Amino acid sequence: MxxxxxxxxxxxxxxxxxxxxxxxxxxxxxxxxxxxxxxxxxxxxxxxxxxxxxxxxxxxxxxxxxxxxxxxxxxxxxxxxxxxxxxxxxxxxxxxxxxxxxxxxxxxxxxxxxxxxxxxxxxxxxxxxxxxxxxxxxxxxxxxxxxxxxxxxxxxxxxxxxxxxxxxxxxxxxxxxxxxxxxxxxxxxxxxxxxxxxxxxxxxxxxxxxxxxxxxxxxxLDVYRFNFERPFLEATKQFYQAESKQFVAENSIVEYMKKAATRLDEEEERVKMYLHPDIIVPLKKTCNTALIADHSAILRDEFQVLLDNDRYEDMERMYKLLQRIPDGLDPLRAKFEAHVRKAGLNAVTKVAVDADKLEPKVYIDALLEIHTQYQGLVKTAFQDEPEFTRSLDNACREFVNRNQVCKSGSNKSPELLAKYADAVLRKGTNGAEESDLENILNQIMTVFKYIEDKDVFQKFYSRMLARRLIHTSSSSDDAETSMISKLKEQCGYEYTNKLQRMFQDMQISKDLNSGFKEFEAGLLEPGDEKQVDASYSILGTGFWPLNPPNTDFTPPAEISRAYERFQTFYGQKHSGRKLTWLWQFCKGEVKANYCKNQKTPYTFQVSTYQMAILLLFNESDKNSYDDIVKATQLQPDILDPAMGILLKAKVLNISPEGDKPGPGKMFNLNYDFKSKKIRLNLNIAVKSEQKQEVEDTHKTIEEDRKLLMQSAIVRIMKARKKMKHTQLVSETINQIRSRFVPKIPDIKKCIDILLEKEYLERLDDDELGYLA
Incomplete structure (x- = not known):
């Protein structure tokens, strides 16, 4: 060993x-x-x-x-x-x-x-x-x-x-x-x-x-920063300045964005691999300057091309790059807003060939299509960034309120939106399925958010809701309630207070009708048969946007007996209350037993005015125009359209033939009346009536606006006691703009009215004072 x-x-x-x-x-x-x-x-x-x-x-x-x-x-x-x-x-x-x-x-x-x-x-x-x-x-x-x-x-x-x-x-x-x-x-x-x-x-x-x-x-870290970080950053800047300059000269902007994004990711990975964490902020700044800020002008110029061609992925890439530099996105937001506004205006122009004949659904769908498209872009490419969302909102507010349909500051958008909501929520129209209804209501609220004249929408919506409730034509009570909840959430309790009271009145009316049926049954003698089976709605005057009829009317005896019994019943329940009968909203059904060769009688759905006209032909096959006027007491502007529908449907014949209803004309029952349907709806609104109702609604809106502005001015002055004229105008706009955007001349007129009524007084130096 x-x-x-x-x-x-x-x-x-x-x-x-x-x-x-x-x-x-x-x-x-x-x-x-x-x-x-x-x-x-x-x-x-x-x-x-x-x-x-x-x-x-x-x-x-x-x-x-x-x-x-x-x-x-x-x-x-x-x-x-x-x-x-x-x-x-x-x-x-x-x-x-x-x-x-x-x-x-x-x-x-x-x-x-x-x-x-x-x-x-x-x-x-x-x-x-x-x-x-x-x-x-x-x-x-x-x-x-x-x-x-x-x-x-x-x-x-x-x-x-x-x-x-x-x-x-x-x-x-x-x-x-x-x-x-x-x-x-x-x-x-x-x-x-x-x-x-x-x-x-x-x-x-x-x-x-x-x-x-x-x-x-x-x-x-002084030694490291001075001797390592400083030269490293300088070398990085020089490298990327030279590389990016050459790459931009030889490639497209989109390819450059891909290259820049890759380089930025590499530098962040480099920090993780072998650099000190302290360098991350200055390194990012250096790279952002060399790769993005130095080329920001050509990037922004390319943005419009990407927008025009819906290049979502490339816009997302540009967004991620430019968000790295100070104020990098501001020009993009401005271009995006202008582009969306232009797209919205073009979409409206395509559908608005004739603004008077424009279908509400076509108009609202055009607005929603643009919003949906660019909301998707904001979500996908711009990551729901608040400032881009604001640009989208600004653009939508512009093209919703100021477009070819809303020329010269008209209130057409809120009116058409209310009509669209009415079509969606009404039975018998091409409404949506129950499952889709909530989604459509959300879309309506999307457009509503951009509507400036929310009081116009409220007025039209409340009138249409009143009709749906009176005529029990709502497709879904749940949908009606959901819509009101959405409006309340966006505009507050006061905005929907009357709408909710209308629903309460309808529920009270149901209970009242149950009591009346018991009361009426007690009045009938054994063997008697009711000629009219009626139900009644009691509507509070202050909550329903309905006016008394603008014509005299003598109802047929059959109807008179029925409603007199109800008045007796209601008077016993609520002594001292006065009922005003809204005949223009009443309707009913009559059976036609006179038609030849018809085993099953037709059922005509008619307004009360039409019912009064038809019942006259029980007594006589022929009636003159003057006889009908005398019996019903209806004004010609009400009578003529009602009879016009009966003539058009060929329920009645006129002599001489082809003429319109008027003095000297004779009418007779058409015994040869034929129809493929057993039930016929003759209670159809006439265009002239619809147009008149729209005009009346707009007049009501103007009156309400004057009162709203005056109450706002008084409220402000009561709190402030003294105020400069210009400040008062500005404060009034701020308080009212959630309902509508008031015009300055209108506010000045309201101030003058309050001065005349001695609510306010003029003081020195363009100041106004409040008079208790």
Whole structure:
């Protein structure tokens, strides 16, 4: 069996503490062994020898007695001086060691230099930790005392190593090291694979050298920022400025956006791989400037092309790029708003060939189509960003309220929206399925949100709701309730208060009818048969937008007897209340038993006015126009349209034939009447009546607006007592704009009216005062 012999260089014995030079030589040998042969480790004897020598060096009695004999506290001062000697000797040693490394570094360049720097840094800092441990006595006593006394440039032994590295080696080599780093990064940016762990080691080294001169126990990033971050950012800027300039010249804007997005992602990944997190903000700013801000003009010019061609994905890419720079998106929002407004106006122009004949559904669908399209764009490409949403809202508000249909500030949009809602919520129209109804109501509310004249919508909607309730023509009570809830949510309780009261009245009327049927049954003699089976609705005057009939009317005897019984019943329930009969809204059904060759009688659905006309033919097959006027007392403007429908349906014949109803004309029952339907609806609104109702509604709106403006002015002045004229006008607009946008001349007229009524008075300097 062979044997091996290992030669170990042992440290000599610890010298006499009185021999200070010999003690330092001993310490220097131990420090050198650690610095040069750290990989071999340090044996316990050497460790204890060095530790003891440091202690002896700092507490040498000879040195103490030679230093300050007879001085109180001389032992402390002596230790102070000896600690300083040791500290200075260590600095001299480190300087010499590091100068040799500087000389060695000159033999290397680029990646070899990085490898050399990292290797020597690791060796040096590891050794520093060991030496710091061996010199604990110096740290605990001399260094601590010096630092406590406020001495500058005194550090613990480990920190001293870092300081000397920075002063002696780092100042000489950092520029070459940084050049090598930047070459590696550029290689990576050009697609080559690099050893990025080297760069991370360099970054960590630069960060470790950041020592706070004022407080050595703290560290700063100053060294790293000045020597690494600053040149790195400058090189990054130059690289991307050159690359982007060339790429834009040779490729399309869309391809450039893809390239820029990729580059930005790469830089963020680079931070995660080997850069310090502190660089992320300035690096982003540098990249954003070079890749985006410097080319923002051509990017924004391309935006209109992308909009015109619905390039959602590319617009999203542009949005993500331009949102990175200050105010980068503002021009895009302005272009987007103008584009949507133009698209909305064009969509209305296509459908509005004849505004008077425009179908509400066609108009509302045109508005919704544009909103849906560009809301999808905001959601998909612009990530529902609030400012883009605001631009969409501004554009929609413009084309909904000011377009070809709403020329010269008319209120056509809210009117058509109310008519569309009526068509959706009414039975017998091509309404939606129950499952789709809620979705359609939400779409109606989308358009409603943009309507400026919400009071116009309210007026038309309430009139149409009243008709649906009176004629029980609502397709769904749930849908009606849902619609009112949506309006209430957007406009408040006051906006829907009357609508909700209308529903309450209908419920009260149901209960009342049940009581009346019991009452009526008690009046009939045994064997009697009711000629008229009627139900009644009691509508509160202040809540229903309905006016008394504008014609005299004598109902037929059959109807008179029925409604007189109800009046008796109602008078017993509510004494003192007056009922005004709204004949124009009453309707009923009559059976036609006179038609030849018809086994099953026809059922005519008619208005009460038409019923009164038809019942006259029970007494006589022929009636003159004058006879009908005398019997019904109806005005010609009511009678003629009602009879016109009966003539058009050929229920009645007129002589001479082809003429319109009027004085001197004769009418007779058409015994040869035929129809494919058994039930015929003859209660059809005439266009002239509809037009008149629209005009009446608009008149009511104008009157209500005057009252609303006057009450707002009084309310403001009551609170403020005195106010400048212009301020009052401005405040009035602010208070009312949620219902409609008042015109300034109209507000001034209302102020003049209130001055005449002595609610207000004129004061000096264009001021108005409130009169209690």
């Amino acid at each position: 062979a044997s091996t012999t290992k030669t170990v260089t042992a440290m000599p014995m610890v010298p006499n503490r009185e021999d200070l030079d010999a003690t330092w030589r001993y310490l220097e040998m131990g420090v050198s062994k650690i610095m040069a042969n750290l990989q071999d480790g340090i044996d316990m004897n050497t460790y204890m020898g060095v530790y003891t020598a440091v202690h002896n060096f700092c507490t040498s009695q000879k040195a103490v007695s030679n230093a300050h004999q007879g001085v109180i506290g001389g032992a402390h001062r002596g230790a102070h001086l000896l600690g300083e000697d040791l500290y200075q000797n260590l600095i001299t040693y480190l300087n010499n060691y590091l100068k040799e490394l500087v000389a060695e570094s000159r033999k290397h360049s680029d990646e070899a230099l990085l490898a050399f720097y990292i290797r020597e840094w690791d060796r040096y800092t590891t050794a520093a930790k060991y030496i710091n441990h061996l010199f604990r006595y110096l740290n605990r006593h001399w260094v601590k005392r010096e630092m406590d006394e406020g001495k500058k440039n005194i550090y613990d032994v480990y920190t001293l190593h870092l300081v000397q590295w920075r002063l002696t080696l780092f100042t000489e080599v950092h520029e070459k090291v940084m050049d090598a780093v930047l070459k590696m990064v550029e290689k990576q940016r050009n697609g080559e694979t690099i050893e990025h762990g080297q760069i991370k080691a360099i970054v960590d080294s630069f960060v470790s050298l950041g020592l706070d001169e004022a407080d050595p126990t703290k560290s700063t």
